[in-house]
Amino acid sequence: MTDPASPQAVLGSLTEAAIFLVATVDGGGEDTARDLLADLAGLTRAVGFRAADGDLTCVAGIGAEAWPRLVGGEPPSGLHPFREISGPTHTAIATPGDLLFHIRARRMDLCFELASLVTTRLAGAATVVDEVHGFRYFEQRDLLGFVDGTENPTGAAAAAAVLTDEPGFEGGSYVIVQKYLHDMDAWNALPTEEQERVIGRRKLSDVELSEAEQPANSHVALTSITDDDGEELEILRDNMPFGRPGSGEFGTYFIGYAADPAVTELMLEHMFVGDPPGNHDRILDFSLAVTGGLFFAPSGDFLESLADPPSSSGAGGPGTGSLNIGSLKRGSA
Numbered sequence: 396m397t398d399p400a401s402p403q404a405v406l407g408s409l410t411e412a413a414i415f416l417v418a419t420v421d422g423g424g425e426d427t428a429r430d431l432l433a434d435l436a437g438l439t440r441a442v443g444f445r446a447a448d449g450d451l452t453c454v455a456g457i458g459a460e461a462w463p464r465l466v467g468g469e470p471p472s473g474l475h476p477f478r479e480i481s482g483p484t485h486t487a488i489a490t491p492g493d494l495l496f497h498i499r500a501r502r503m504d505l506c507f508e509l510a511s512l513v514t515t516r517l518a519g520a521a522t523v524v525d526e527v528h529g530f531r532y533f534e535q536r537d538l539l540g541f542v543d544g545t546e547n548p549t550g551a552a553a554a555a556a557v558l559t560d561e562p563g564f565e566g567g568s569y570v571i572v573q574k575y576l577h578d579m580d581a582w583n584a585l586p587t588e589e590q591e592r593v594i595g596r597r598k599l600s601d602v603e604l605s606e607a608e609q610p611a612n613s614h615v616a617l618t619s620i621t622d623d624d625g626e627e628l629e630i631l632r633d634n635m636p637f638g639r640p641g642s643g644e645f646g647t648y649f650i651g652y653a654a655d656p657a658v659t660e661l662m663l664e665h666m667f668v669g670d671p672p673g674n675h676d677r678i679l680d681f682s683l684a685v686t687g688g689l690f691f692a693p694s695g696d697f698l699e700s701l702a703d704p705p706s707s708s709g710a711g712g713p714g715t716g717s718l719n720i721g722s723l724k725r726g727s728a
Protein backbone atom coordinates (compact mmCIF):
# COMPACT_ATOMS: atom_id res chain seq x y z
CA MET A 396 0.00 0.00 0.00
CA THR A 397 1.46 3.33 -1.00
CA ASP A 398 1.35 6.45 1.12
CA PRO A 399 -1.80 8.44 0.24
CA ALA A 400 0.24 11.35 -1.04
CA SER A 401 3.01 9.39 -2.72
CA PRO A 402 3.49 11.04 -6.10
CA GLN A 403 3.80 9.26 -9.40
CA ALA A 404 7.36 9.29 -10.74
CA VAL A 405 7.24 12.99 -11.59
CA LEU A 406 10.58 13.62 -9.87
CA GLY A 407 12.40 11.03 -11.99
CA SER A 408 15.54 12.17 -13.75
CA LEU A 409 16.16 12.63 -17.45
CA THR A 410 16.60 9.26 -19.13
CA GLU A 411 18.06 7.94 -22.36
CA ALA A 412 14.61 7.19 -23.79
CA ALA A 413 11.03 8.36 -23.42
CA ILE A 414 7.65 7.92 -25.10
CA PHE A 415 4.96 10.56 -24.83
CA LEU A 416 1.42 9.44 -25.58
CA VAL A 417 -1.55 11.80 -25.67
CA ALA A 418 -4.98 10.22 -26.11
CA THR A 419 -8.60 11.29 -26.19
CA VAL A 420 -11.13 9.04 -24.47
CA ASP A 421 -13.89 7.92 -26.83
CA GLY A 422 -17.54 8.15 -25.73
CA GLY A 423 -18.20 4.97 -23.75
CA GLY A 424 -14.50 4.35 -23.17
CA GLU A 425 -14.45 5.86 -19.69
CA ASP A 426 -14.54 2.60 -17.70
CA THR A 427 -11.69 1.10 -19.71
CA ALA A 428 -9.60 4.25 -19.35
CA ARG A 429 -10.24 4.37 -15.61
CA ASP A 430 -9.34 0.71 -15.20
CA LEU A 431 -6.10 1.25 -17.04
CA LEU A 432 -5.17 4.25 -14.90
CA ALA A 433 -5.82 2.21 -11.76
CA ASP A 434 -3.65 -0.64 -13.07
CA LEU A 435 -0.87 1.51 -14.50
CA ALA A 436 1.52 1.13 -11.56
CA GLY A 437 1.12 -2.66 -11.76
CA LEU A 438 1.72 -2.71 -15.51
CA THR A 439 4.81 -0.55 -15.08
CA ARG A 440 6.14 -2.92 -12.40
CA ALA A 441 5.47 -5.93 -14.63
CA VAL A 442 7.50 -4.50 -17.51
CA GLY A 443 10.14 -2.78 -15.41
CA PHE A 444 10.99 -5.77 -13.25
CA ARG A 445 12.16 -7.65 -16.34
CA ALA A 446 15.05 -5.18 -16.60
CA ALA A 447 15.35 -3.65 -13.18
CA ASP A 448 18.37 -1.53 -14.13
CA GLY A 449 16.29 0.13 -16.85
CA ASP A 450 14.55 2.54 -14.43
CA LEU A 451 11.19 2.35 -16.20
CA THR A 452 8.61 4.83 -14.95
CA CYS A 453 5.29 6.10 -16.23
CA VAL A 454 3.38 9.19 -15.20
CA ALA A 455 -0.26 9.50 -16.24
CA GLY A 456 -2.04 12.84 -16.45
CA ILE A 457 -5.73 13.60 -16.87
CA GLY A 458 -7.04 16.60 -18.85
CA ALA A 459 -9.72 19.04 -17.66
CA GLU A 460 -12.42 17.86 -20.03
CA ALA A 461 -11.85 14.22 -19.11
CA TRP A 462 -11.83 14.83 -15.36
CA PRO A 463 -15.64 14.82 -14.87
CA ARG A 464 -15.95 11.74 -17.10
CA LEU A 465 -13.19 9.72 -15.47
CA VAL A 466 -13.00 10.95 -11.91
CA GLY A 467 -15.92 13.22 -11.04
CA GLY A 468 -16.19 15.58 -8.11
CA GLU A 469 -14.32 18.85 -7.77
CA PRO A 470 -11.26 18.84 -10.01
CA PRO A 471 -7.92 20.16 -8.78
CA SER A 472 -8.25 23.95 -8.64
CA GLY A 473 -5.63 24.63 -11.32
CA LEU A 474 -6.92 22.15 -13.89
CA HIS A 475 -8.40 23.77 -16.98
CA PRO A 476 -8.08 23.20 -20.72
CA PHE A 477 -4.72 24.44 -22.04
CA ARG A 478 -5.16 28.13 -22.82
CA GLU A 479 -3.89 29.21 -26.18
CA ILE A 480 -1.37 32.02 -25.79
CA SER A 481 -1.13 34.29 -28.78
CA GLY A 482 1.50 36.97 -29.26
CA PRO A 483 2.01 39.32 -32.19
CA THR A 484 4.27 36.81 -33.95
CA HIS A 485 3.91 33.37 -32.34
CA THR A 486 1.10 31.29 -30.88
CA ALA A 487 1.12 28.49 -28.31
CA ILE A 488 -1.75 26.45 -29.71
CA ALA A 489 -4.05 24.20 -27.70
CA THR A 490 -4.68 20.69 -29.03
CA PRO A 491 -6.99 17.88 -27.84
CA GLY A 492 -5.89 15.50 -25.10
CA ASP A 493 -7.68 13.69 -22.26
CA LEU A 494 -4.82 11.47 -21.10
CA LEU A 495 -1.05 11.90 -21.09
CA PHE A 496 1.37 9.03 -20.55
CA HIS A 497 4.97 10.10 -19.90
CA ILE A 498 6.95 6.87 -20.14
CA ARG A 499 10.69 6.97 -19.55
CA ALA A 500 13.51 4.50 -19.09
CA ARG A 501 17.17 4.01 -19.78
CA ARG A 502 16.23 1.77 -22.70
CA MET A 503 13.67 2.28 -25.46
CA ASP A 504 12.57 -1.38 -25.39
CA LEU A 505 11.09 -0.86 -21.91
CA CYS A 506 9.26 2.30 -22.99
CA PHE A 507 8.03 0.56 -26.12
CA GLU A 508 6.75 -2.47 -24.23
CA LEU A 509 4.82 -0.38 -21.73
CA ALA A 510 3.43 1.89 -24.46
CA SER A 511 2.24 -1.24 -26.28
CA LEU A 512 0.47 -2.55 -23.18
CA VAL A 513 -1.12 0.84 -22.53
CA THR A 514 -2.38 1.26 -26.08
CA THR A 515 -3.62 -2.35 -26.21
CA ARG A 516 -5.64 -1.77 -23.08
CA LEU A 517 -7.06 1.46 -24.54
CA ALA A 518 -7.96 -0.05 -27.92
CA GLY A 519 -11.57 0.78 -28.77
CA ALA A 520 -11.84 3.08 -25.74
CA ALA A 521 -9.43 5.88 -26.58
CA THR A 522 -7.67 7.35 -29.58
CA VAL A 523 -3.98 8.18 -29.49
CA VAL A 524 -3.76 11.67 -30.98
CA ASP A 525 -0.03 12.19 -30.55
CA GLU A 526 2.87 9.81 -29.99
CA VAL A 527 6.48 10.93 -29.73
CA HIS A 528 9.52 8.73 -29.18
CA GLY A 529 12.28 10.79 -27.60
CA PHE A 530 15.93 9.96 -27.28
CA ARG A 531 18.95 11.32 -25.43
CA TYR A 532 21.21 13.29 -27.74
CA PHE A 533 24.83 13.42 -26.66
CA GLU A 534 25.29 15.44 -23.41
CA GLN A 535 21.56 15.94 -22.78
CA ARG A 536 21.55 18.38 -25.70
CA ASP A 537 18.46 19.38 -27.67
CA LEU A 538 18.59 19.23 -31.45
CA LEU A 539 19.54 22.91 -31.52
CA GLY A 540 22.79 21.66 -30.00
CA PHE A 541 22.43 23.17 -26.51
CA VAL A 542 22.47 21.30 -23.19
CA ASP A 543 18.85 21.24 -21.99
CA GLY A 544 17.83 20.81 -18.36
CA THR A 545 20.78 22.41 -16.55
CA GLU A 546 18.81 24.80 -14.36
CA ASN A 547 16.22 22.25 -13.29
CA PRO A 548 15.60 22.24 -9.53
CA THR A 549 16.80 19.11 -7.69
CA GLY A 550 16.03 17.37 -4.39
CA ALA A 551 13.70 19.16 -2.00
CA ALA A 552 13.55 22.22 -4.28
CA ALA A 553 12.26 20.03 -7.11
CA ALA A 554 9.58 18.47 -4.90
CA ALA A 555 8.49 21.93 -3.72
CA ALA A 556 8.35 23.25 -7.28
CA VAL A 557 6.40 20.32 -8.64
CA LEU A 558 4.07 18.77 -6.04
CA THR A 559 0.81 20.35 -4.95
CA ASP A 560 -0.41 20.22 -1.36
CA GLU A 561 -3.98 21.10 -2.27
CA PRO A 562 -6.26 19.14 0.09
CA GLY A 563 -7.52 16.00 -1.63
CA PHE A 564 -4.84 16.22 -4.33
CA GLU A 565 -1.64 16.08 -2.29
CA GLY A 566 1.30 14.65 -4.19
CA GLY A 567 -0.19 15.54 -7.55
CA SER A 568 1.43 17.73 -10.19
CA TYR A 569 0.31 19.85 -13.12
CA VAL A 570 2.02 19.03 -16.37
CA ILE A 571 2.14 21.07 -19.57
CA VAL A 572 3.35 19.53 -22.81
CA GLN A 573 4.14 21.08 -26.18
CA LYS A 574 5.65 19.49 -29.23
CA TYR A 575 8.03 21.82 -31.06
CA LEU A 576 9.43 21.45 -34.57
CA HIS A 577 12.69 23.24 -35.37
CA ASP A 578 13.62 25.04 -38.57
CA MET A 579 17.13 23.61 -38.76
CA ASP A 580 18.10 25.40 -41.96
CA ALA A 581 17.39 28.79 -40.43
CA TRP A 582 19.03 27.75 -37.15
CA ASN A 583 22.16 26.40 -38.76
CA ALA A 584 22.50 29.59 -40.80
CA LEU A 585 23.14 31.48 -37.53
CA PRO A 586 26.72 31.77 -36.32
CA THR A 587 27.31 29.99 -32.99
CA GLU A 588 27.67 33.31 -31.12
CA GLU A 589 24.24 34.36 -32.36
CA GLN A 590 22.72 31.01 -31.36
CA GLU A 591 24.18 31.58 -27.90
CA ARG A 592 22.38 34.93 -27.72
CA VAL A 593 19.11 33.18 -28.66
CA ILE A 594 19.41 30.63 -25.85
CA GLY A 595 21.32 32.74 -23.33
CA ARG A 596 24.08 30.19 -22.65
CA ARG A 597 27.35 29.18 -24.28
CA LYS A 598 26.90 26.29 -26.68
CA LEU A 599 29.95 24.16 -25.89
CA SER A 600 30.46 24.85 -22.20
CA ASP A 601 26.78 25.44 -21.29
CA VAL A 602 27.82 28.42 -19.14
CA GLU A 603 25.15 31.13 -18.84
CA LEU A 604 25.89 34.46 -20.52
CA SER A 605 26.80 37.23 -18.09
CA GLU A 606 24.17 39.81 -17.23
CA ALA A 607 25.86 42.30 -19.53
CA GLU A 608 25.87 39.83 -22.43
CA GLN A 609 22.37 38.40 -21.85
CA PRO A 610 19.85 39.72 -24.41
CA ALA A 611 16.38 40.56 -23.07
CA ASN A 612 14.82 38.27 -25.66
CA SER A 613 16.93 35.17 -24.96
CA HIS A 614 15.18 31.98 -23.89
CA VAL A 615 16.89 32.04 -20.51
CA ALA A 616 16.03 35.70 -19.87
CA LEU A 617 12.34 35.19 -20.66
CA THR A 618 11.85 31.93 -18.73
CA SER A 619 13.70 33.07 -15.57
CA ILE A 620 10.83 34.44 -13.50
CA THR A 621 10.40 35.51 -9.87
CA ASP A 622 7.48 36.15 -7.53
CA ASP A 623 6.69 39.50 -5.88
CA ASP A 624 9.31 38.81 -3.19
CA GLY A 625 12.02 38.16 -5.75
CA GLU A 626 11.95 34.39 -5.14
CA GLU A 627 12.65 32.35 -8.26
CA LEU A 628 9.63 30.44 -9.60
CA GLU A 629 10.66 27.04 -10.91
CA ILE A 630 9.28 24.13 -12.90
CA LEU A 631 10.79 20.71 -13.64
CA ARG A 632 11.49 20.10 -17.34
CA ASP A 633 12.03 16.68 -18.88
CA ASN A 634 12.35 17.74 -22.53
CA MET A 635 13.42 15.13 -25.05
CA PRO A 636 14.68 15.44 -28.63
CA PHE A 637 12.84 13.51 -31.33
CA GLY A 638 12.78 13.44 -35.08
CA ARG A 639 12.98 11.75 -38.45
CA PRO A 640 15.90 13.15 -40.41
CA GLY A 641 14.69 11.58 -43.64
CA SER A 642 11.47 13.57 -43.37
CA GLY A 643 13.17 16.76 -42.26
CA GLU A 644 11.64 16.49 -38.79
CA PHE A 645 13.76 17.79 -35.89
CA GLY A 646 11.95 18.47 -32.65
CA THR A 647 11.91 19.06 -28.93
CA TYR A 648 9.13 17.60 -26.82
CA PHE A 649 8.66 20.10 -23.99
CA ILE A 650 7.24 18.71 -20.76
CA GLY A 651 7.12 20.82 -17.63
CA TYR A 652 5.83 19.77 -14.20
CA ALA A 653 4.69 22.39 -11.68
CA ALA A 654 2.83 22.61 -8.38
CA ASP A 655 0.93 25.51 -9.93
CA PRO A 656 0.32 25.61 -13.68
CA ALA A 657 0.28 29.42 -13.54
CA VAL A 658 4.08 29.32 -13.23
CA THR A 659 4.52 27.47 -16.53
CA GLU A 660 1.82 29.64 -18.09
CA LEU A 661 3.66 32.81 -17.08
CA MET A 662 6.81 31.46 -18.75
CA LEU A 663 4.76 30.76 -21.88
CA GLU A 664 3.30 34.25 -21.72
CA HIS A 665 6.81 35.72 -21.62
CA MET A 666 7.95 33.49 -24.47
CA PHE A 667 5.00 34.01 -26.81
CA VAL A 668 3.61 37.46 -25.94
CA GLY A 669 6.93 38.78 -24.71
CA ASP A 670 8.19 40.60 -21.62
CA PRO A 671 7.55 43.44 -22.15
CA PRO A 672 4.90 42.52 -24.75
CA GLY A 673 6.48 42.35 -28.18
CA ASN A 674 9.84 41.20 -26.79
CA HIS A 675 9.22 37.51 -27.58
CA ASP A 676 11.57 34.56 -27.08
CA ARG A 677 13.87 34.25 -30.08
CA ILE A 678 13.86 30.45 -29.73
CA LEU A 679 10.35 30.66 -31.24
CA ASP A 680 11.71 32.12 -34.47
CA PHE A 681 13.26 28.67 -34.99
CA SER A 682 10.75 26.46 -33.14
CA LEU A 683 7.07 25.98 -33.97
CA ALA A 684 4.71 24.71 -31.26
CA VAL A 685 2.40 22.17 -32.94
CA THR A 686 0.65 20.80 -29.84
CA GLY A 687 -0.26 22.12 -26.40
CA GLY A 688 -1.92 20.44 -23.44
CA LEU A 689 -2.38 20.73 -19.69
CA PHE A 690 -2.95 17.68 -17.47
CA PHE A 691 -3.07 16.85 -13.78
CA ALA A 692 -0.94 13.89 -12.69
CA PRO A 693 -2.52 12.76 -9.41
CA SER A 694 -0.63 10.86 -6.73
CA GLY A 695 -0.07 7.15 -7.32
CA ASP A 696 -2.55 6.28 -4.63
CA PHE A 697 -5.21 8.53 -6.16
CA LEU A 698 -4.81 6.75 -9.51
CA GLU A 699 -5.11 3.33 -7.94
CA SER A 700 -8.24 4.44 -6.09
CA LEU A 701 -9.99 4.98 -9.43
CA ALA A 702 -10.78 1.27 -9.36
CA ASP A 703 -12.56 1.49 -6.01
CA PRO A 704 -16.20 2.24 -5.36
CA PRO A 705 -16.54 5.97 -4.65
CA SER A 706 -18.05 5.24 -1.23
CA SER A 707 -14.88 3.52 -0.05
CA SER A 708 -12.36 5.76 -1.75
CA GLY A 709 -12.26 8.45 0.95
CA ALA A 710 -10.77 11.91 0.56
CA GLY A 711 -8.51 12.24 -2.41
CA GLY A 712 -10.21 9.49 -4.37
CA PRO A 713 -12.87 9.72 -7.05
CA GLY A 714 -15.39 12.30 -6.07
CA THR A 715 -18.95 11.35 -6.95
CA GLY A 716 -21.26 8.43 -6.49
CA SER A 717 -22.52 8.67 -10.05
CA LEU A 718 -19.75 6.80 -11.78
CA ASN A 719 -20.69 3.18 -11.12
CA ILE A 720 -17.08 2.11 -11.07
CA GLY A 721 -17.18 -0.22 -8.12
CA SER A 722 -16.82 -3.62 -9.73
CA LEU A 723 -14.98 -2.89 -12.91
CA LYS A 724 -11.38 -3.63 -12.05
CA ARG A 725 -10.02 -6.09 -14.56
CA GLY A 726 -6.94 -8.18 -14.60
CA SER A 727 -3.74 -6.73 -16.02
CA ALA A 728 -3.05 -7.16 -19.72
Ligand code: HEM
Binds near residue numbers: 618630647659
Ligand atom coordinates in the same frame (compact mmCIF):
# COMPACT_ATOMS: atom_id res chain seq x y z
C1 HEM B 1 16.18 26.69 -20.12
C2 HEM B 1 15.74 24.62 -24.47
C3 HEM B 1 10.94 25.35 -24.29
C4 HEM B 1 11.38 26.83 -19.71
C5 HEM B 1 16.49 26.12 -21.32
C6 HEM B 1 17.82 25.86 -21.82
C7 HEM B 1 17.68 25.28 -23.02
C8 HEM B 1 16.26 25.16 -23.31
C9 HEM B 1 18.80 24.81 -23.94
C10 HEM B 1 19.11 26.22 -21.08
C11 HEM B 1 19.62 25.15 -20.17
C12 HEM B 1 18.71 24.78 -19.04
O1 HEM B 1 18.71 25.43 -18.00
O2 HEM B 1 17.95 23.84 -19.23
C13 HEM B 1 14.40 24.65 -24.79
C14 HEM B 1 13.85 24.23 -26.07
C15 HEM B 1 12.52 24.44 -26.00
C16 HEM B 1 12.21 24.99 -24.72
C17 HEM B 1 14.67 23.67 -27.21
C18 HEM B 1 11.48 24.20 -27.08
C19 HEM B 1 11.67 24.59 -28.31
C20 HEM B 1 10.65 25.82 -23.04
C21 HEM B 1 9.33 26.12 -22.58
C22 HEM B 1 9.46 26.54 -21.26
C23 HEM B 1 10.86 26.49 -20.93
C24 HEM B 1 8.05 26.00 -23.40
C25 HEM B 1 8.41 26.96 -20.26
C26 HEM B 1 7.14 27.15 -20.53
C27 HEM B 1 12.72 26.91 -19.43
C28 HEM B 1 13.26 27.33 -18.15
C29 HEM B 1 14.64 27.32 -18.26
C30 HEM B 1 14.93 26.86 -19.62
C31 HEM B 1 12.46 27.69 -16.89
C32 HEM B 1 15.68 27.69 -17.19
C33 HEM B 1 15.89 29.17 -17.17
C34 HEM B 1 16.91 29.55 -16.10
O3 HEM B 1 16.50 29.65 -14.95
O4 HEM B 1 18.08 29.71 -16.44
N1 HEM B 1 15.56 25.68 -22.24
N2 HEM B 1 13.37 25.08 -24.00
N3 HEM B 1 11.54 26.05 -22.03
N4 HEM B 1 13.75 26.63 -20.28
FE1 HEM B 1 13.56 25.91 -22.14
